Amino acid sequence: MAASTGFEGYKQQLAARARAVGVREATIAAVIPYLRLNARVVALDRQQPGGPPNSNVIPPFAPYKARHVTSDLINRGAARFRSYRPQLAWLEQRFGVEPQVLMAIFGHETSYGRVTGNFDLAEVLATLAYEGRRRAFFEAEFIAALQLLDRGTPRSRLKGSWAGATGYPQFMPSNVLRLATDGDGDRDANIWGSEMDGLASIAAYLNDAGWKRGVHWGIPVQVPATLNRAAIVSRLAAPRCPQVFRRHSRWMTMREWRQLGVRPLGQVLPEGEMATLIEPDGPNATAYLATVNYRAILDYNCSNFYALSVGLLADRVAAGG
Structure with a gap:
């Protein structure tokens, strides 16, 4: 990796890219000069398992399932499922997605809002873009974060995971721009503070990913x-x-x-x-x-273990525990 002066130069490149797509100068000036290279984010990214090339060794599913389909997640999800039943029925009518799957993704991603991440989103995305492993992807997401600020999203909301996901659905900024949905009727798609907005946004995502109405996962x-x-x-x-x-x-x-x-x-x-x-x-x-709807869940997170655990958690949530 280049020295910190290299990051300072890269920030100027980010500013130029932001101007090229019409981000307001005031937004650029309020964010980019103050960005810092986050060493913790770099370390976490480098710890991600890639597996040896052409490896056919796949770990067993059971330990993953035990961590992600727990009695705690089942019971808390079932309680929310009961209390939100009318709103979830409305979301199912609107988007066609099984409501228990929405609840399961909410539980899997953030433990029903308990763990949404406290990293500064702009700093995370600029750091990951500079690191270069997926530069084009993270540059685009950084620009999307600036566009959210241009739309009026408060900077204080733009917190998330070390990998750049934010809010109850753990969307990347481009998906917030494209798919964040008002689910509670207040005309503000606040995926950081409204559980119903978060659930509606997950429904919008799965619908966009090709969810087939009336079909179990x-x-x-x-x-x-x-x-x-x-x-x-x-x-x-x-x-x-x-x-x-x-x-x-x-x-x-x-x-x-x-x-x-x-x-x-x-x-x-x-x-x-x-x-x-x-x-x-x-x-x-x-x-x-x-079914085809399993593939819609894979679009949310392209991992068989993830999609299976979401489906199994959803089944238990719908069954009431």
Whole structure:
């Protein structure tokens, strides 16, 4: 990494990019000169697991599930689900998204608002852009943060995670600009202070990601020992997160899965619904048939463990605990 003088020079580049897209000079002057390189953010970013190249070693799902589908998250989510039932019904009617999934994402991302992050968003994004691992992405998000200020968002609201996500939905600034939604009727999409605005914004995101109305995210299933996995390998080339999608089978109807001996463990999906098989812990363990709406959850966070734990938490929340 370059010396701190290098960061000072980079701040001038950020200012030029901000001017080029029409950010107000007053906003640039109020933010950019005071930015500092955040060493803690750099250290946290470098600690992120990348895994060895071409590694096929995948950790077990159970420990991740145990950390993210806890009795505490289930019970607090179920309590909110009951108390917000009329508002959630309205959101489901408006966006078509299962309301328990909204609640589960809220719980997974911020423990229902308890942990939203206290890093200065502009500083985080400028630091990550300067570090250079994903410069174009974080530069664009930095500019989006300035545009939020131009729209009138108070600087005090722009706090978040070390990775630049903010508010109850943990949106990146560009998604706040595009998808933040008023859910409580006060004409202010305050994703930092209103739980209903946060839930409405998550619904808007999933709807934008292609959520199919009236379809459950997926179900746990038992796979017979006789299943020929070579015959159900997907030949689709995923445009993003290829390692994540490589773990999915080809798409077949529930009727076709039933004919192969794949048996639902509880809830069922309609016979004509398309689903893909995911075996997070490999053969001889609980597997899942996931619908197109599972892929909408993956758009929120491209991790099979994340999407599965959101779906399973959502099921428990809807069941009341």
